[in-house]
Amino acid sequence: MATGAESGRRLRVGLLGTGGVASKYAALYGEYPRSLLVALHDPFDPGAGELAARFGGRVAASVEDLIASDIDAVVISTPNPLHLAQASAALKAGRHVLLQKPMTVTLAQAEELERVAEDSGKVLALYMNSLDNPVFRDLRRMITEGVLGKVGSINCKLANGMGHVWRNRPANFWRGSRAAVGGGSFAMLACHYLNLAQWLLDQPIIRTTAIGTNLMCDHIEGDDLMSAIVEFAGGELGVIEAAWCVKGEQMSLHGSAGSFAYIDNSVVTMKADSPFIGEAIRYETPGTRVVLDGLLAPAMSDWTNPYNQHRCFVDAMLDGTPVPMPAGKGVQDMRVLDAAYRSSAGAVHVAVHVAIHVADDGAVAEAVA
Ligand SMILES: NC(=O)c1ccc[n+]([C@@H]2O[C@H](COP(=O)([O-])OP(=O)(O)OC[C@H]3O[C@@H](n4cnc5c(N)ncnc54)[C@H](O)[C@@H]3O)[C@@H](O)[C@H]2O)c1
Structure with missing residues (x-):
């Protein structure tokens, strides 16, 4: 057939x-x-x-x-x-x-x-639209190929300031409801980066401690600002932050042989001990910090982008190949969200009970905790 x-x-x-x-x-x-x-x-x-x-x-x-x-x-x-x-x-x-x-x-x-x-x-x-972006594809390859050495930490912040815009929305505006959102800014925004961080390091998050607050947006039930310290199965640590009350987006990753930062979806600055030639990133001056500007995330509607996640879904369904982000990874993201909110509510460290590790192809690979 x-x-x-x-x-x-x-x-x-x-x-x-x-x-x-x-x-x-x-x-x-x-x-x-x-x-x-x-x-x-x-x-x-x-x-x-x-x-x-x-x-x-x-x-x-x-x-x-x-x-x-x-x-x-x-x-x-x-x-x-x-x-x-x-x-x-x-x-x-x-x-x-x-x-x-x-x-x-x-x-x-x-x-x-x-x-x-x-x-x-x-x-x-x-x-997960982050995977549309060739910058993150390059970063994952950089990590795999050891360009940054052994990765020890990752810091991610997604803050959009939208909470202020929503001040005049009707009371039933769904983003204003803790129950409808599943939390607040952290559930809606941090889930992008905790998914990406686990994909980049190819490790599940197994432990977190978090603090969430509502600092400026009392017309919204959930957190408008929240930070979580996370521990990956490989021992790496990270900080994942989200906010509806302040603005700015950045992600940085730190290894034994270099560091990489992506700021406001457009600027990369990095320094490493060895060169790297990727699809979006050309790093040809080892030992020197460079700033690469104009690396904008591709439009979500651009089907000519081979990494567009809608296009990849269509291709996977027609070709019978694995989808980029199988449901098991979404469940793992929900485990981290759940643990972070429990930690924030109880001010204690909460283990993420990972019974299985879902591999990129969706296969259940191994018990990690
Ligand atoms: N990946 C991303 O970049 C991204 C960005 C924004 C939102 N989201 C996610 O997408 C989802 C929608 O968010 P949004 O920002 O578009 O919200 P939104 O409120 O702006 O739009 C939701 C739409 O769903 C419609 N809707 C409501 N009830 C419906 C029903 N019973 N059947 C069909 N449609 C119905 C609404 O009329 C509205 O047009 C959320 O889960 C959100 O987390 C993802």
């Missing part, structure tokens, strides 16, 4: 949620030559019809109607509390699912969703 790649078949996709960040995805599924936008559903987005008119597909009347469409996969970009029910319904109906972070609002929900996916025999993948 011909594979998708051989037959030229296109993955038939439905979008659940089109109004927020997903408005950037319709173009990709409509324009990528290996996918077809078949249906869209968003009960509150007046723009769904326009997206359908521009990029294809019909506007489905309900979640059930969308899932019952002639589609292979559903891309879910709805508020966090809807993820478990919507993803479960799609999987049980025989659809593959690409789901936004955080996977669910609680660890128990994430574990339940993973079981539903296993029982369905369909693929549940997590969408």
Whole structure:
């Protein structure tokens, strides 16, 4: 039987949620030559019809109607509390699912969703847009090839200041609810970097101690500022921080033979003992600190980027290859979020109980704790 790649078949996709960040995805599924936008559903987005008119597909009347469409996969970009029910319904109906972070609002929900996916025999993948970025691909290769020596620590901060913008939102604005978000700024923002940090080091986080607070945004229930110290299975330490009340993004990684920092999604500064030639980063002057500017993260809708995570999902489904971010990694992220929030609430160190380590290809590899 011909594979998708051989037959030229296109993955038939439905979008659940089109109004927020997903408005950037319709173009990709409509324009990528290996996918077809078949249906869209968003009960509150007046723009769904326009997206359908521009990029294809019909506007489905309900979640059930969308899932019952002639589609292979559903891309879910709805508020966090809807993820478990919507993803479960799609999987049980025989659809593959690409789901936004955080996977669910609680660890128990994430574990339940993973079981539903296993029982369905369909693929549940997590969408992590950091992996679109060739800078992080280069950094992972740098680590693997020992350009920075033995890595000892990683520091990540994602802060967007959006809490102030939300001051005049209605009381039922879902990001203002601790229960709907699954915490606060840390659940929504730090999950990007704790996922990336574990991917870069290829190690699960096994222990954390955290402090969360609401410093400036009392119109929001959850934390608007939170920091977690984390320990990886290999012994490396890290600090992961998130904030809705202040601004700025940066990630730095420190090894025995060099250091690397990526600031505000555009500037890299690094110094190492050996050269490195990557796709985005050229480092040809060992022993010298360089500043490389203009390394902007690629647009989320750019299907010509071979690392675009929507494109990679489509390719994996058609070619029968592993997805970049299998559900098991999303569950691990939820374990860390859960442990960090318990630590913050109890001001104690809390172990992350990792029963298994999920390898990049989704295989259960080994017990790590
Ligand atoms: N990967 C990223 O870069 C990124 C960025 C932002 C948000 N997110 C994640 O994406 C998800 C959505 O976030 P957002 O910022 O787009 O939120 P949003 O509130 O801006 O948009 C959510 C959309 O879902 C729609 N919706 C609500 N109920 C629905 C239902 N029953 N069926 C279908 N659609 C429904 C809403 O009408 C709205 O258009 C969240 O899980 C969030 O964490 C990811």
